[in-house]
Amino acid sequence: MEGLPSWRSGETKASILEYVDRVTSTDPEHVPPAARVAVFDNDGTLWCERPTYVQAYFILGRLQELAAESPELAERPVVRDLLADDLVSALGRGASEFAYALLHAHAGLTADEFAEEAAAWLDKTTHPRFGVPFTRLVYTPMLELLDLLRGNEFRVFVVTGGGVEFLRACSEDVYGIPPDDVIGSSVELDMERRDGRVVLVRRPTLLGSPNEGEPKPVNIQLHIGRRPIFAAGNSAGDCEMLEYATTGPSPGFALVVDHDDEHREYAYAGTSLTDPHAEPIARTAGRLGWTTASMRTDWTQVFGPEIDP
Amino acid sequence: MEGLPSWRSGETKASILEYVDRVTSTDPEHVPPAARVAVFDNDGTLWCERPTYVQAYFILGRLQELAAESPELAERPVVRDLLADDLVSALGRGASEFAYALLHAHAGLTADEFAEEAAAWLDKTTHPRFGVPFTRLVYTPMLELLDLLRGNEFRVFVVTGGGVEFLRACSEDVYGIPPDDVIGSSVELDMERRDGRVVLVRRPTLLGSPNEGEPKPVNIQLHIGRRPIFAAGNSAGDCEMLEYATTGPSPGFALVVDHDDEHREYAYAGTSLTDPHAEPIARTAGRLGWTTASMRTDWTQVFGPEIDP
Numbered sequence: 001m002e003g004l005p006s007w008r009s010g011e012t013k014a015s016i017l018e019y020v021d022r023v024t025s026t027d028p029e030h031v032p033p034a035a036r037v038a039v040f041d042n043d044g045t046l047w048c049e050r051p052t053y054v055q056a057y058f059i060l061g062r063l064q065e066l067a068a069e070s071p072e073l074a075e076r077p078v079v080r081d082l083l084a085d086d087l088v089s090a091l092g093r094g095a096s097e098f099a100y101a102l103l104h105a106h107a108g109l110t111a112d113e114f115a116e117e118a119a120a121w122l123d124k125t126t127h128p129r130f131g132v133p134f135t136r137l138v139y140t141p142m143l144e145l146l147d148l149l150r151g152n153e154f155r156v157f158v159v160t161g162g163g164v165e166f167l168r169a170c171s172e173d174v175y176g177i178p179p180d181d182v183i184g185s186s187v188e189l190d191m192e193r194r195d196g197r198v199v200l201v202r203r204p205t206l207l208g209s210p211n212e213g214e215p216k217p218v219n220i221q222l223h224i225g226r227r228p229i230f231a232a233g234n235s236a237g238d239c240e241m242l243e244y245a246t247t248g249p250s251p252g253f254a255l256v257v258d259h260d261d262e263h264r265e266y267a268y269a270g271t272s273l274t275d276p277h278a279e280p281i282a283r284t285a286g287r288l289g290w291t292t293a294s295m296r297t298d299w300t301q302v303f304g305p306e307i308d309p
Numbered sequence: 310m311e312g313l314p315s316w317r318s319g320e321t322k323a324s325i326l327e328y329v330d331r332v333t334s335t336d337p338e339h340v341p342p343a344a345r346v347a348v349f350d351n352d353g354t355l356w357c358e359r360p361t362y363v364q365a366y367f368i369l370g371r372l373q374e375l376a377a378e379s380p381e382l383a384e385r386p387v388v389r390d391l392l393a394d395d396l397v398s399a400l401g402r403g404a405s406e407f408a409y410a411l412l413h414a415h416a417g418l419t420a421d422e423f424a425e426e427a428a429a430w431l432d433k434t435t436h437p438r439f440g441v442p443f444t445r446l447v448y449t450p451m452l453e454l455l456d457l458l459r460g461n462e463f464r465v466f467v468v469t470g471g472g473v474e475f476l477r478a479c480s481e482d483v484y485g486i487p488p489d490d491v492i493g494s495s496v497e498l499d500m501e502r503r504d505g506r507v508v509l510v511r512r513p514t515l516l517g518s519p520n521e522g523e524p525k526p527v528n529i530q531l532h533i534g535r536r537p538i539f540a541a542g543n544s545a546g547d548c549e550m551l552e553y554a555t556t557g558p559s560p561g562f563a564l565v566v567d568h569d570d571e572h573r574e575y576a577y578a579g580t581s582l583t584d585p586h587a588e589p590i591a592r593t594a595g596r597l598g599w600t601t602a603s604m605r606t607d608w609t610q611v612f613g614p615e616i617d618p
Contacts, residue, residue, distance in 0.1 A: 034481065111530050155489075168534045172343065179534030180464075180490075186531055191523040191549060197556040198549065200530050207517075207531070214500040221420050221509050222495055222516070223532065225477045225488030240500060240507065247506040 003148040005300075006141040012298045015291050016145070019253045023229065024152045031229060031250045033153040038230035039220060039241060040146070042160035042167060042184075045234045045257050046175065048137040048303075050266040051128065052087070055162045058121050062105040076101070099206065103187060107204035111165065111189065114202060118169035130307055135174050137307070141299045142232075142257070146175060149230065157228075159220060160184040161212040161237055183223045185211045212237035212272075217244040228252075234259065235270040236278035242290060254290035256281050261295040264302040264309060312457040315450040321607045324600050325454070328562045332538065333461045340538060340559045342462040347539035348529060348550060349455070351469035351476060351493075354543045354566050355484065357446040357612075359575040360437065361396070364471045367430050371414040385410070408515070412496060416513035420474065420498065423511060427478035439616055444483050446616070450608045451541075451566070455484060458539065466537075468529060469493040470521040470546055492532045494520045521546035521581070526553040537561075543568065544579040545587035551599060563599035565590050570604040573611040573618060 007013040023031040043049035063082060067074035074080070078097040081090035091098055106114055127134055146156050158177055160167050164184030171177045188203040209215045217240050220228060231238075231245035232255040246252035259268050270281035285292050293299070301308050316322040332340040352358035372391060376383035383389070387406040390399035400407055415423055431444055439446060455465050467486055469476050473493030480486045497512040518524045526549050529537060540547075540554035541564040555561035568577050579590035594601050602608070610617050 034487070112536070155487075157489075164531075165534065178343070178464075180466075180532065182534065189527045189530055191526050191553075198526060198553040200527060217500050217507060218498045218509060221498055222473075223489065225474065225491065227421070244500075244507040 003151070004141065004144050006144055007293075008298055008300055010298065012291055012293050016148075016253070016255070019230075019251070020148060020152050023251060029251050035226060035229065035250060036149075036152070036154040037224060037226050037228040038149045038154045038156045038232075039159045039183075039228040039245065040142070040156065040231075041233040041235070041238045041241070042158050043162060044259065044270075045232050045238070046138055046142050046158065047134070048127070048130075048139075048265060050259075050268070053162060054134045055166045057125065057134075058118065058166065059102055059105045061121065061125070062117075063101065066105065073104075100204070103204040103206065107187075107202050109202050110194075110199040111202065112199070114165055115169050118166050122170050130303070132307060135170050137303055138174055139257075139295075139299070140301050140304050141293075143175070145232075145255075146177075150176075154230065155181070157181045157183060157220075157224060159211065159216055159241060161210055163187070164211075183211065183219050213275075214240050216241040220244070231255070232257065233270075234281065236272035236275065236281050236284075238270075239279075239281055239284050242284075243288065246288070246290070254285070254288070256285045256290055256292045258282060258292050258294050261299075261302065263296075265295060312460070313450065313453050315453055315608055315610045316602075317607055317609055319607065321600055321602050325457075325562070325564070328539075328560070329457060329461050332560060338560050344535065344538065344559060345458075345461070345463040346533060346535050346537040347458045347463045347465045347541075348468045348537040348554065349451070349465065349540075350542040350544070350547045350550070351467050352471060353568065353579075354541050354547070355447055355451050355467065356443070357436070357439075357448075357574060359568075359577070362471060363443045364475045366434065366443075367427065367475065368411055368414045370430065370434070371426075372410065375414065382413075409513070412513040412515065416496075416511050418511050419503075419508040420511065421508070423474055424478050427475050431479050439612070441616060444479050446612055447483055448566075448604075448608070449610050449613050450602075452484070454541075454564075455486075459485075463539065464490070466490045466492060466529075466533060468520065468525055468550060470519055470525075472496070473520075492520065492528050522584075523549050525550035529553070540564070541566065542579075543590065545581035545584065545590050545593075547579075548588075548590055548593050551593075552597065555597070555599070563594070563597070565594045565599055565601045567591060567601050567603050570608075570611065572605075574604060 004013055022029050040046055043053050078090050078093040078101045122135055127137055149156055162184055164182055164186050168179035168182050171182050186207040188205045188207045189200040192199055192201050211219055227248040228245040229250050230253045231242045233242055234257040242254035246254045259266055272278035313322055331338050349355055352362050387399050387402040387410045391410055435441055436443055458465055471493055473491055473495050477488035477491050480491050495516040497514045497516050498509040501508055501510050520528050536557040537554045538559050539562045540551045542551055543566040551563035555563045568575055581587035
């Protein structure tokens with residue numbers, strides 16, 4: 001099976017195919033199927049994260065609804081900034097104020113209610129530039145890569161910095177990845193009984209740290225219990241995960257998606273939103289010998305013929 | 310497919326088979342395969358937990374080794390009690406002292422080292438009464454139930470109160486359940502670099518609460534992201550999980566394993582080790598209409614002909 005039809009022939013495509021061939025063949029570098037674990041960052045690695053994260057639009061929409069009902073919330077400075085699209089001022093209010101607004105948007109909902117809200121929102125909301133649902137803005141070459149790996153008996157997981165329950169609302173439809181194979185940032189849940197039924201209620205509190213940087217390998221171990229051998233990412237917050245996959249006992253592979261295609265998508269550096277001093281991932285990739293996929297030169301299509309210009 | 314050959318014909322077996330038939334047939338109570346999630350407690354539900362938990366023997370063995378090297382540890386009263394097999398005195402030292410001893414036994418090991426230690430120990434250690442490895446003391450009728458569910462497109466998860474990494478060391482071999490489908494109690498992990506490799510180091514600190522009682526439904530949601538429709542347990546700490554599975558929008562099934570067979574296994578009530586005031590699960594089962602499997606009358610064999618008397 002050749003695979004990767006939307007990847008232009010060249011070094012990047014060849015090195016992916018060669019790696020998969022190497023660990024699935026019978027030679028000394030063979031890795032048994034049970035150890036073929038692949039992990040993918042989501043925002044900017046599997047789907048478009050610009051102008052901002054998909055989930056940020058979702059949270060903002062909910063804050064608008066809540067603010068319309070609660071003047072107290074509407075007048076809170078950080079919420080006022082967010083509703084005025086002034087992210088810089090909102091961040092300037094401090095991390096805890098910013099987190100307050102984000103985490104209160106869906107607090108009090110049960111896990112089931114949140115999943116329904118997220119699914120309904122994903123169905124009806126479109127991207128400001130491309131005019132299609134956000135879930136259509138997944139990278140065709142990366143979907144082919146997921147298929148290639150699954151076709152070679154890899155287990156594929158998404159490891160997102162975003163909220164785990166948000167992505168689970170569409171991961172099966174969009175990536176063919178079931179909810180239990182999505183790892184992400186989580187909020188605390190309270191078990192309650194409502195009308196005789198056990199429900200799990202979202203608290204306005206993050207469970208541990210956001211799933212970025214060092215927490216990515218840690219949460220991979222807590223959730224999967226095995227070290228991945230293949231990892232893909234696009235920002236500084238993915239570096240530890242890629243390093244984890246490539247420094248285990250089996251041969252590993254790290255892939256960095258480089259956003260260098262302003263025409264078909266966006267052009268920006270893979271830095272960190274939360275840590276301005278973090279090394280851009282392109283530099284880490286060069287230093288550690290990781291493979292970089294240039295969106296512009298390695299991919300013959302980005303979103304497919306119906307969306308690509 | 311009939312299934313459950315080691316289950317004696319009767320009400321219990323009939324109600325399990327009828328339920329599986331009901332949710333997998335095409336009638337109004339049909340549940341789509343993606344929602345067929347089944348969860349099983351481990352100790353006392355899938356394998357033998359007497360005279361005490363398998364993992365307790367593992368921890369004790371390690372404490373013996375450590376105490377031989379460190380007089381300071383050996384002379385700590387809680388450790389002295391544990392090494393003298395005096396569990397009552399050890400518990401009397403207080404929860405934090407008790408936890409100190411348990412959590413320090415394997416602190417400082419990397420996740421990989423712990424997995425190797427656990428696998429090696431499980432290979433070489435035998436049960437004091439039955440004289441076979443602990444991993445042979447799994448209930449044949451329950452293995453048949455796992456197979457029945459998987460054969461009907463259920464996804465099966467183990468949700469143990471014990472340490473998740475300990476059970477993962479054997480879950481694939483013993484139950485055919487891969488490490489990522491095991492949910493349990495976890496310790497905190499630190500990401501470190503050793504000899505240029507990323508490793509995850511076990512801290513002597515529990516991550517959140519032990520996975521018993523209300524944390525079971527919460528951790529199921531965090532890990533799986535779907536409400537189970539089938540749940541099995543044997544102690545008070547499993548009740549919330551069984552209630553969660555049976556109060557969702559789809560028809561649910563709760564199974565309680567009743568240890569009433571002193572001859573072939575043990576006879577004891579399904580109370581809680583940590584909460585002496587908890588209602589025994591047999592009483593909860595009666596109150597809420599759950600199905601109880603009597604080890605003595607519902608099972609034609611417990612561990613199979615090589616072990617059963």
